[in-house]
Amino acid sequence: MDVAIIGLGIHPFGRTPGKSGREQGVHAARAALKDASMAWSDLEFAYGGSAAAGAADAMVKDMGLTGLQFVNVSNGCATGGSALQSAYMAIQSGMFDVGMAIGFDKHERGAFRVDPKGGGLGKWYGDVGMALTPQFFGMKIQRYMHDYGISEDALNLVAVKNYANGTKNPNAWRQQVIPYDEVANSMMVCHPLRKFHFCSPAEGGCAMILCRADKAKQFTDKKPVFLKAVSVKTRLFGSFEVFSQSQALDRADAPTVQASKAAFEQAGIGPEDIDVAQLQDTESGAEIMHMAENGFCQHGEQEKWLREGQTSIDGKLPVNTDGGCMANGEPIGASGLRQVHEIAIQLRGEGGARQVPNSPKAGYTHVYGAPGLSGVCILSN
Amino acid sequence: MAEQTSTPNYGYENTVPIAEGLFTWPSNDPRLLGSQCQDCGVVTFPVQSGCPACSSTNVETIELEREGTLWTWTIQGFYPQRPPYDGPETPENFKPFGVGYIELPGQVRVQSRIKTEDVSKLRIGMSMKLLVEQYIERDGKQVMSYFFQPSDEL
Structure with a gap:
C-alpha cells in the first residue's frame, strides 16, 4: 500500500528567542494542516519527537484534545526520521488512514552536551575530554581523506554550496553567502574540520500529514507526494561510529549503506533514478562520505563531483537544496523531517529560487547520527 | 582478571586511577585492560561483559x-x-x-x-x-x- 504526504508545515529554523520548542512545533503542525486544508480533529494518530524541548505529545493541549493516538519518539539524530517511519508503518499496517509525523527542538548554544554515564561510556570518558561529537567527525573524515585522496578543497566546496543554497530558502537560519576563503580560513574546530564546515545545534519545527495513497483525494485536493520507501538501520559490529571507545580491526559497512540498500530495494529503483537528494551534512565531511555511502558515486569521486558542481542546484544530483543542516542548524527532533519536507517541496515544484530544474520525479533523504544510526526515505510524485 | 605485573605499592599511595579496571594500577608497567571473546577472538576496550561481534558472554579480561x-x-x-x-x-x-x-x-x-x-x-x-x-x-x-x-x- 502506498503512503502519501498530503500536508507540509515548517517553523523557520535557527533561533527564535521567546518561543519554546513546543510552540515552534505547534506552528509547524498548524501549517501542515492548513497546507492540506484539514483539521486537527481529522487526524487519527501522531508520532512526534523532541530531544531537548520536552515531550512532543505536550502539544495536544495547544492543538486540541481529540483523543488521537500520540506516541513520543526518541531516537537520537534519527528522531524525525523515526517518527516518519512509524507513521509510515502505522498506515501501511492498515490500522490507520491518516496521521501526522512531527518534530521540534530547541537546543542551547554550543556543541551538544553529552552525558557519558547515561550513554554507557563511564564518567571518565567525559572527564578526559573525549565525549565530544565534533572529534568523531574530525577523526572519521581524517581517515577517509587519507584513504581516498580527498583534500580540504572538497570540505570547503560543500560548505560554500550549502550556505549559498540557504540564501534561497526563506526558512533557513543562515541566509548569507560565506565566501570560499572565509570558510577555508575559519577557526579550526576539530582538525581537519573548521567552524564553517560544521552545522550547529539550533531550533525549529517540522510537521507532515501522511495518509493512505488510495484515500488521499478524500482528505485533500493537494497533489500528493508518495513515500516509496523508508528504512532505519543501526550500526553493525565493525562500523566506525561516534563514541566508540574501541573499534574492530576489520571495518563493516556504515548503517547508511544498509539503510540505503534496503530503501532502494523497497522502492525498486536505483541511485541513478534520483533527481534530488538531502544527505546528512552535520559537517562537510559527512556530506562527502554520504554521497558514496548512499551509492550516488564511488568513494574518492566526490571532489571531482564538487569541483564540477554536480551537487549544486543545477547539477546532475542536487544535494541539500535548502541549505542542509549547515544553513538550517540541527534541531534534532525536526531535522530529519526538514529533509523530507524539502524533497516534497521540490517534487511539488514549489522550490522557488532553489527549485531544481526539469521537474524532478524522484527524491531521496538521508539522516545519520548518534549513536550510529541512519534513516533513508525515497519519495516520488 | 588478568595477571597484574607484580609491583610494590610503594610510591603510589597518593594516586588513584581515573576509573577502576581501565588499566592495571598501581604498576611500573601499566597496561590497558580489554576483553577478549573466547569464542570468536574479538577484542574490545574497555572491559565489557559480552562480545559485540557474536554476543557470547564467554569473554576474558586481557592486558592490551x-x-x-x-x-x-x-x-x-x-x-x-x-x-x-x-x-x-x-x-x-x-x-x-x-x-x-x-x-x-x-x-x-x-x-x-x-x-x-x-x-x-x-x-x-x-x-x-x-x-x-x-x-x-x-x-x-x-x-x-x-x-x-x-x-x-x-
Whole structure:
C-alpha cells in the first residue's frame, strides 16, 4: 500500500528567542494542516519527537484534545526520521488512514552536551575530554581523506554550496553567502574540520500529514507526494561510529549503506533514478562520505563531483537544496523531517529560487547520527 | 582478571586511577585492560561483559599491547563544556589537544588522548606508545589516566 504526504508545515529554523520548542512545533503542525486544508480533529494518530524541548505529545493541549493516538519518539539524530517511519508503518499496517509525523527542538548554544554515564561510556570518558561529537567527525573524515585522496578543497566546496543554497530558502537560519576563503580560513574546530564546515545545534519545527495513497483525494485536493520507501538501520559490529571507545580491526559497512540498500530495494529503483537528494551534512565531511555511502558515486569521486558542481542546484544530483543542516542548524527532533519536507517541496515544484530544474520525479533523504544510526526515505510524485 | 605485573605499592599511595579496571594500577608497567571473546577472538576496550561481534558472554579480561600505530586523529580545538569535561585547564590557559585511535597489532583500535609536544606533527601511521600519568588532582590525590605518545618523543 502506498503512503502519501498530503500536508507540509515548517517553523523557520535557527533561533527564535521567546518561543519554546513546543510552540515552534505547534506552528509547524498548524501549517501542515492548513497546507492540506484539514483539521486537527481529522487526524487519527501522531508520532512526534523532541530531544531537548520536552515531550512532543505536550502539544495536544495547544492543538486540541481529540483523543488521537500520540506516541513520543526518541531516537537520537534519527528522531524525525523515526517518527516518519512509524507513521509510515502505522498506515501501511492498515490500522490507520491518516496521521501526522512531527518534530521540534530547541537546543542551547554550543556543541551538544553529552552525558557519558547515561550513554554507557563511564564518567571518565567525559572527564578526559573525549565525549565530544565534533572529534568523531574530525577523526572519521581524517581517515577517509587519507584513504581516498580527498583534500580540504572538497570540505570547503560543500560548505560554500550549502550556505549559498540557504540564501534561497526563506526558512533557513543562515541566509548569507560565506565566501570560499572565509570558510577555508575559519577557526579550526576539530582538525581537519573548521567552524564553517560544521552545522550547529539550533531550533525549529517540522510537521507532515501522511495518509493512505488510495484515500488521499478524500482528505485533500493537494497533489500528493508518495513515500516509496523508508528504512532505519543501526550500526553493525565493525562500523566506525561516534563514541566508540574501541573499534574492530576489520571495518563493516556504515548503517547508511544498509539503510540505503534496503530503501532502494523497497522502492525498486536505483541511485541513478534520483533527481534530488538531502544527505546528512552535520559537517562537510559527512556530506562527502554520504554521497558514496548512499551509492550516488564511488568513494574518492566526490571532489571531482564538487569541483564540477554536480551537487549544486543545477547539477546532475542536487544535494541539500535548502541549505542542509549547515544553513538550517540541527534541531534534532525536526531535522530529519526538514529533509523530507524539502524533497516534497521540490517534487511539488514549489522550490522557488532553489527549485531544481526539469521537474524532478524522484527524491531521496538521508539522516545519520548518534549513536550510529541512519534513516533513508525515497519519495516520488 | 588478568595477571597484574607484580609491583610494590610503594610510591603510589597518593594516586588513584581515573576509573577502576581501565588499566592495571598501581604498576611500573601499566597496561590497558580489554576483553577478549573466547569464542570468536574479538577484542574490545574497555572491559565489557559480552562480545559485540557474536554476543557470547564467554569473554576474558586481557592486558592490551603497549605499542601501536595512529589510525586516525583530530585536534580538540576549543575548550570542552564542563561538565562533562574535567581537565586541568581553565578556558584561559587551554591548549588544543590530540585525540585519536591507536591500532594495537592483532587486537583492537583504542580511542585515546594523545600527549605530544606538537599536535601539528600528528600523522596517520606514526608509532605510538602507552603512557599512564597524572591527569588532574582531586581530593588531594593524583588522578591517573592513560595517554598515547608518539614513540619518537619518549
